[in-house]
Amino acid sequence: MSEHKDFLRTIVEEDLKSGKYKEIITRFPPEPNGFPHIGHAKSIAINFGIARDYNGYCNLRMDDTNPTTEDTKYVEALKDAVEWLGFEWKDNVRYTSDYFDKLYEYAIELVKMGKAYVDSLDQETMKEYHGTVTQPGRRSEYAERSVEENLDLLERMKNGEFKDGEHVLRAKIDMSAPNMKMRDPILYRIRHAHHYRAGDKWAIYPLYDFGHCLSDYIEGVTHSICTLEFENNREVYDWVLDTLKLEPPRPYQHEFARLGINYTVMSKRKLLELVNGNYVSGWDDPRLPTIAGYRRRGYTPESILNFCDSIGIAKANSTVDVAQLEFAIRDDLNTKVPRVMTVLDPLKVTIKNYEGSEELEASYYPEDVPKEGSRKIPFSKTIYIEREDFSENPPKGYFRLTPEQPVRLKHAYIITCKEIVKDADGNITEIIAEYNPESKSGSDTSGIKVKSAIQWVDAASAKTVEVRLYDRLYKNEAPEGLEDLNPDSLKIIKNALIEPAVITERPDERFQFERQGYFYADPVDYTDENPVFNKIVGLKDSYAKKEKAPRGERKPQEKKVQIDGEVEPMSEAEQALFNRYTTELKLNNMVADILARDKQLSDFYLEAISLSTVNPNPVGLANIVTNEVARELKDKSKDELKFNPVQIGELSKMVEDGTISNKIAKQVFEEMVKSGENPAQVVEAKGLIQISDPAQISPIIDEIIEKNPDNVEKFKAGNTKLLGFFVGQVLKATGGKANPQVVNKLVAEKLQ
CATH class of the missing domain: 1.10.1160.10 (Glutamyl-trna Synthetase; Domain 2)
Structure with a gap:
């Protein structure tokens, strides 16, 4: 189940608890008139996710009631999207068109009840009669037709005897209703168009407000979840189902905010x-x-x-x-993908004191990614580097290759620029360099200190x-x-x-x-x-950075969390907090900035410090507050949280003392979000105390070393990055309970 219980899941749980429904059935009902977008992904995740979380099921239903815009290619795209996101629908794909006959029967029933009529107003007059937000509407004179006349006209509409727009079927509700959706909404309109599934059988098609609620009912849907744009339609949804006096259980509509993304x-x-x-x-x-x-x-x-x-x-x-x-x-x-080297704007480098060629062993993954895998990188006299990684006249803070500044070729050697070759227009075409043979990565004895490493590719094999x-x-x-x-x-x-391995070996x-x-x-x-x-x-x-606002202005959606870009200046109070956080409490600038600008978060942090009896380290506490707590306070107030600042102080102290690891702290926090229990209670109940005893960790390390002889050999041959692999395997084997510092030390000792 999702980490946080949202208001929709709260509704579902209350409905189950009250016995309103025995099984949860949701549906994802897109109209097949385009490819699904990221907003549909949110709806898919909600509808299928809720059904999964409560052991129900979700139907995939195509709302195919407009034959002029729909196509089977869109149906396939929608099916593909749901499957790609990892969800399965119940039985076969469903279609509103599956229910056209039944929907028509319901329409006849409404006409017989005097709750629907065939209107023959032209579109402009109908719009005029609809009224405004401040003025009631006016009912069409055609609303006084007899039941028999309405049934006759509706049948003839269905059979295609009238032109598009000549008649519509409307519900008879209230032309003065404050909700303008309730002012005799249209239920059916004439469309002389071929339907991709129903063929030419129908000349009338139901509108969303009529077809959707009844399709939900026919399928036994319990929770009809849609976006806020349909909030006003809910009254029509309920009116149709209530007026027809359908046998329970019946579905109810619930709305959530649609997804909007800038740019x-x-x-x-x-x-x-x-x-x-x-x-x-x-x-x-x-x-x-x-x-x-x-x-x-x-x-x-x-x-x-x-x-x-x-x-x-x-x-x-x-x-x-x-x-x-x-x-x-x-x-x-x-944490998934290999790291490789590529050069988008090549600049030739000739290493004049290098002869021959060799293959360098290089891991695909950095030390903090617990995955194994490496490749051979060819190296020879001529290579290419990224053009921007050389500067003849470097700006301040430039740490890559310059005429005076050497640089490391990643996984290879340190090189020094000796000569710059230019064309007739003064453009740099080649760098003549020298390498230090004692500076090979993994076994560097050169004593040369460089400030950065740059990517490169071998000219002969790239x-x-x-x-x-x-x-x-x-x-x-x-x-x-x-x-x-x-x-x-x-x-x-x-x-x-x-580099060639990317193409020849295709590791990913x-x-x-x-x-x-x-x-x-x-x-x-x-x-x-x-x-x-x-x-x-x-x-x-x-x-x-590309779209900076003019000085003194702030772009409407600009976020303080963006890595690059400017934010508005701090107020005096915020600046005072920032100064206190950085000087007195020793927080780094980024964390201090987040806290200083967010009053609710800042109050929580300061309360955790002032009320705590365990005196947590301010830096560790700030990290928990600005990450875990901030996520919870995004859509809630402090009073809505089940945990309190004192408990977060205790959690931080347990990490500081080594009782639990940072990884375990995240698990403990998740439980605190749900239950409000003290962290010590959670740790004890779930047996999450960090393992720091070498006697407990050593046998696990021995077993992992025994299972990976090839990587042991590579490590001893100089691939020290594999230390991270072994550490990761130990942490994985212990469910994250092993103390990373102890593991690092023991693994390093055992691999010597």
């Missing part, structure tokens, strides 16, 4: 305009917010679902920063690849139309160079190109002859 449009009309106008390459263009687009770009199902979970389920519409979605994919890929650099499709935070499109949303590099489909970002082998255009990689996301959000 993004999710209007199907606008997305269709982009596709049909060839502003993008299709519904799966990696710049589109469609699930197919994210999938082709390289997003994972886990990242999409984690994003949906992180933004929560709210009752009020708001706009989410796209940086939050980008964080979700970075966070997911960080593979040429096409790299597609995607940026945001729109240049404005709140785009309106085509005029807001970002002209630089796609840059294609045809001759990028990449997704990679982190060192210092460039995360990339994905394009599932459509990638071939062995022409490898193509899509940029999924950069290593950090630098977009705010």
Whole structure:
């Protein structure tokens, strides 16, 4: 079940507890008139997630009541999206068109009850009669038709005897209702169009307000969950079901806030305009917010679902920063994908004192990623580096290669620039360098200190690849139309160079190109002859830097959490807090900034310090408050939390004392969110005390070393990065309970 119980799950639990329903049945009912987007992903996660959490099931139903816009390709795209996100629907896919006969029977019943009539007003008059928010509407004179006349006209409408718009079937409710949706809403309209499933049987089609609630009832749906735009439609939903006096149980509609993301449009009309106008390459263009687009770009199902979970389920519409979605994919890929070297803008480097060639062993993963895997990187006299990694006249703080400053080639040697070769126009075409043979990575005895390592590829063995650099499709935070499109949303590099193992060994489909970002082998255009990689996301959000607000102004959706970009100046009170946090309590600037600007979070932190009897370390406490507690306070007040500041102080102290690890602390915190129990009680009840006794840890290390002789041999041969692999395996074997510091020390000793 989801970590946080949202208001929808609270409703479901109350309905189960009261006996209102014996089984929870939800549905995801998209209209097949376009490809599903990230907003649909949120709805999928909610509807299928709630059904899963309460041992029910969710139907996938196509709301196919408008034959002029629907297509089987959209049906397939919707099915594919649900499956890709990891969900399964009950039985076969359902369609509103499956129920056309039954819906028509319900319409006849309403007519016979005097609750529906055939109206023949033209569209303009009908609109005039509808009234306004401040003025009641006026009922059509056709509402006085007899039941017999209405039934006759409705039958003839169904049989195709009238033109489009000549008649409609309306509910007879209240033309003076404050909710204008209740002013005799239209139930059926004439459409002389071929239906992709029903063929030409029908000349009338039900509108959403009539077809949706009855389809829910027919399927036995208990909770009809939709977005806030349908809030006013709920009265119509209830009226139809109540008026027909249908046997219980019946469904009830509940609304949640739809997903809005800055720099993004999710209007199907606008997305269709982009596709049909060839502003993008299709519904799966990696710049589109469609699930197919994210999938082709390289997003994972886990990242999409984690994003949906992180933004929560709210009752009020708001706009989410796209940086939050980008964080979700970075966070997911960080512990999964291999790191490799590529050069997008090559600059030739000739190492004049190097002869021959060799293969360098390099791990695909950094030490903090508990995965194994390595490759051989060819190295020879001529290599290519990224052009921006050399500067003839470096600015202050530039740590890469310069005429005076040596640099390390990652996984290889330290080189020094000896000569710069330029063309007739003064452009740098080549660097002549020397390497230090004693500076090989893993066995450096040169004594040379360098400030950074840069990526490179071997000229003789590097593979040429096409790299597609995607940026945001729109240049404005709140785009309106085509005029807001970002002209630089796609840059294609045809001759990028990449280390050969990426192509010849294909260790994965997704990679982190060192210092460039995360990339994905394009599932459509990638071939062995022409490898193509899509940029999924950069290593950090630098977009705010491009779109800085004028001095003194703050962009409407600008967030203080963005990595780059400017925020408004602190108030005097905030600055005073910031100064106290950084000087007196020794917090780093970023944590101090977060606390100083958020009064609720700051009050919580200060209360945890002042009321605590265990005197937690202010730095460790601040980390818990600005991460775990901040997440809980995002949509709640402090009074709504089940835990209190004193308990968080105790939790921080347990980490500080080594009673539990940081990883275990997260588990304990999750339990505190649900139950409000003291951390010590949680740790004792679940047996989560950290293992620091070497006598308990040593046998586990011995077993892991015995199972991985190849990695032991590689470590002893100089691949010291494998230390992280062994540490990770031990932590995994102990469920995160082993003390990482003790494990590191013992593993290092045993591998000597």
